[in-house]
Amino acid sequence: MSYNKKHVSVTLPGVRGLSSSSGPRVCIVGGGPAGFYTAQQLLKARQDAAVDVYERLPVPFGLVRFGVAPDHPEVKNVINTFTQTAQHERCSFHGNVNVGKDVTIDELRQAYHAVVLSYGAEGNRSMGIPGEDLPGVFSAKDFVGWYNGLPSNKELRPDLSCETAVILGQGNVALDVARILLAPVEMPRKRLTELMMKAAKEGGDDKAEKCWGFRFFRNPVEVIAGADGKRATGIRLALNKLEGSGESARAEVTGQLEDVDCGLIISSIGYKSIPIDPAVPFDPRRAIVPNEMGRVQDTAGLYCSGWVKRGPTGVIATTMNDSFDTARVLIQDMEAGKLDLSVNKPGAQAITALLQTRGVRTVLFSQWEKINAEEEKRGKFLGKPREKLLDVDEMLKIAWS
Incomplete structure (x- = not known):
């Protein structure tokens, strides 16, 4: 699977001119702690909201899976909370999607009422x-x-x-x-x-x-x-x-x-966020997306949470509070009429169809659970909780089997 594709933004079919009979659709870019905590708060605060989480890797949970030291298993217990969020009837997870390359931010904004950037800090x-x-x-x-x-x-x-x-x-x-x-x-x-x-x-x-x-x-x-x-x-x-x-x-x-x-x-002098799409403002000195309380500068309907919002500081609880704050700001904007909810947005249906035309196949949460089961099976054989799969192609093969 190629992760280096570049595409010109296109107008998605079925986005314009439709009256809305459903609730707000929100897209979250990043399946780590910031993304899932933001989703959790949105789902709790708006009983009519639908949330789709897009993640570059085929597996969810970000730094909780890949950044917490293995001698801190208790911290990884938050994965149970994230799993409950991902399995919520109004939430869906779409792994193996490299936002900024496989699909642009502008394309996501066409398909959703709001987009939240929660992709963390991948740079050094x-x-x-x-x-x-x-x-x-x-x-x-x-x-x-x-x-x-x-x-x-x-x-x-x-x-x-x-x-x-x-x-x-x-x-x-x-x-x-x-x-x-x-x-x-x-x-x-x-x-x-x-x-x-x-x-x-x-x-x-x-x-x-x-x-x-x-x-x-x-x-x-x-x-x-x-x-x-x-x-x-x-x-x-x-x-x-x-x-x-x-x-x-x-x-x-x-x-x-x-x-x-x-x-x-x-x-160990710090992580830093990197820009993923030229359409998104980015402060190279502070290595964050410039924002005011989570509202991305000069870009209505675009928000951010977690490290890409404030910088790579704090612990998981810090990210939780920060993400809850962004979700509350987004809800306030909905209720104040700052987001046009009168137009129906197609959400994942349109994005998945667009990705298919580009040869990108997503990994749903139920398919991630196949990967999870395989890792636990291999770990049991070795006498430990899990043996992680290290190869993306092998992950995809198991997920789509």
Whole structure:
């Protein structure tokens, strides 16, 4: 299945000139926490609303599936809530749809009374230092995606046999990565552990005691390459000191440098959203869709929630509250007459037909459940909750079987 198609927007048949006898139709772009929380609130607040969720991957749940550390299974319990939303009689899930390429935002706006962008933050913030593209240097986003089975990161080959790993950053994601790297190798329930065991057979002492520590007042200035210049073997850090006090305190460079030998460098300095369609305003400096309380700037009927709205900050509960806020604003606009609900919109019926003409076949939630059942079946055989499928083509084959 190609994910690089580009199409010119077209006028959808059956959109104009129809009186409305049904309720509002809302499209949500992104099947992660922001998308499902927005859908949940819309369905609760408007008993006549129909909500369709479009997701690039064949599988739902976004960062809850691919971004939560495997030693936090309790956080993944929100999947049960999202499943209830997806199975609601007025909600439908359409996976395997790359919005912005398979279908444009303008085409979605023709088919729906409102469109909510909830596609998260798929980009990485660059360190902007020499050597950061060397083998052995990974973003935390990619590393987390790798140990959580994200298909686009399945080919990562971090060297887990090295003696020292350096994580740049100290946020929630950085701590998750540190905890995973420090996990005992004998814990077979984690996919990462299996890969660590495989790496250990190739080299390294899996019985060696693991330790960790913080180094404050340092910022990276250069990744050090090995003698052949082909791989990272260390990181050069600038030492800082604190100047001032209270709210005016700030870190200032001292001019001193420190080199740390390491075989693995993970940059955990933040995710960032990326633009998916030129028709949507985007602030490249803040890496968000510019908005006011979730209303996209200068674009009636277009909204946003989650990280693409406010930036990649907070925890799942933060995203829940943020998404509920966007849903409430959207409902307010409906009730204030800011959205024309007098015209009937075809919703998924028109979009699915359009996608079919472009060779794009969607994955419904019932088809995702086939994938889910297969993963749980494979996991049971291996003595763990699930064994994730890593190949999109294999996912599609199972979903459509």
